[in-house]
Amino acid sequence: MKLDQLLQDVPFQYEDMHKFNDIDIHGLTDSSNEVEPGCLFVAISGYQFDGHTYIQDAIKKGAAVIVGDQEYQSSGVPYIQVPNSRQALGILAHNYYHDPASSKIMVGITGTNGKTTTSYLMKHILEDMGYSCSLLGTIQNVINGQYSKTVNTTPNALTLNQLIDKSRDEVVIMEASSHGLAEYRLEGLHFDLCLFTNLTHEHLDYHGTIDQYYEVKKALFHKLKSNGTAVINSDDVYGEKLAEELRQEGRQTYTVGRSATNNLQILEQLSVDPPSVKIKGHDIHTLESPMAGLHNLYNTLQAYAAATQLDGKTTTDIFDSIRNFPGVPGRFTTYPLKNGSTVVIDYAHTADAVFNCLQTVHDAAAKKITHIFGFRGNRDLTKRQEMMNISAEMSDQYFLTMDDLNGVSEDDILQSLTFYRSQTKIGKGEIIPDRTLAIKKAINNSEPGEWIVITGKGHEQYKQQFSLPTHSDESTVDYVNNMKNVELN
């Protein structure tokens, strides 16, 4: 691709640019480790490394052009200074792959909680409707029916465009994380549908305030195509605000919620377990969530609403499809134990998610609730006390344990667990640092009718070694439940 084509819409000033417009560019990367002769290297000042310090290395490896956002005196190859390298990478990736999303039905899902669940359910419904779907998100990417691992919930701009380019599917359903939006990973993409699930306390270490966090999330909705629709949970305070602001901007909105002003109104809750509601859109229907919990009912409503916005197929097809949804790995996954107690494994790592999870167990008439959880290292510290309080109030006992350390020492996390526990009025918890031993103790001491709720890791594999030879909460539960002659801990 010629350099001038690649640079289309990238903001920059370069006096003698005409001399270089005809350079053929044979690749695009922001990693000096992936530079090939003839490629364009984008230098990004990151959180760990500064790509500008690798420019010489990139030139040595044959980079033909460099783009960066710092002052830099380049020798030999053109250095194009842009206002923001991450944004430039987004535009360049979009150009390099010839706007791959333009031939797709694009669905973007944002919100603090519920993105993965809603995206899985949407994929399930749309596939039943006859669409082929790609899925990009936290658990995995699925492109042309092929599964691959993910590094980020929202991949970087280059990977994202690469994946969409590779997709032969009609629809791309993707989770839009606030980090992804803030870091311009979605630059140049336009969406047919954007969904907003909710906004609660999370990632304030990164965004500063909840209002700044909201503004970042809102940016997704400015990527709607002119005929695109925003599907919003208006029972969430920030959802209501978003719907109002988008309407004022003249954008098409479709809201879901309890008030009569919504496009899809929840008329009445018919049952809590399983969650079902009477809803009113064009007609009145009963919608039953295939997953436990009021929070999952909202995810189901959002996916249902979004699916009806895409296609004229009968709603009956969609209800059938929803009924057959198998659920999402690590999202309120239940394991009945031999002794009549039940384990729940859930990815909750915000106070709101922990609340929803424990409330769901209360609604299932648990005789006793044991909650096992910890704090992820190197993530928002300000949510910890609230998580702690909710656990102490809603469980009969809690075991505080290790979650991912993310570079923080185990001692630091232990201090934090001890501190937050000491700040909590209700003292019915203990600290068991080894996650597998915490699970073992809870299971070995459990009674029929008890629910053991293990939150934080969900579908994920452990990142550190624990005492039991297991690699995830699920495998620990399975191991302990099937152990013979387990000694009590």
Ligand SMILES: CC(=O)N[C@H]1[C@@H](OP(=O)(O)OP(=O)(O)OC[C@H]2O[C@@H](n3ccc(=O)[nH]c3=O)[C@H](O)[C@@H]2O)O[C@H](CO)[C@@H](O)[C@@H]1O[C@H](C)C(=O)N[C@@H](C)C(=O)N[C@H](CCC(=O)O)C(=O)O
């Ligand atoms: C804090 C953060 O957002 N980090 C993200 C960011 O990395 P970064 O800016 O720190 O990159 P860096 O490693 O410092 O490198 C800077 C530049 O130098 C280059 N470099 C580096 C080394 C070298 O030898 N040569 C070289 O050229 C790198 O290729 C890069 O271009 O940009 C990378 C590419 O987009 C992301 O993969 C990375 O996500 C890290 C892994 C991460 O943990 N991010 C989390 C916070 C995140 O984004 N989470 C959200 C989900 C949140 C949620 O909803 O729960 C997500 O979307 O995943």
Ligand SMILES: Nc1ncnc2c1ncn2[C@@H]1O[C@H](COP(=O)(O)OP(=O)(O)OP(=O)(O)O)[C@@H](O)[C@H]1O
């Ligand atoms: N609509 C919802 N409202 C509140 N909590 C929810 C909702 N949906 C899911 N949760 C809780 O959040 C956890 C994570 O759910 P899910 O993976 O669907 O969300 P996510 O937005 O993709 O999360 P993340 O950004 O952390 O990957 C669930 O395990 C559950 O505890």
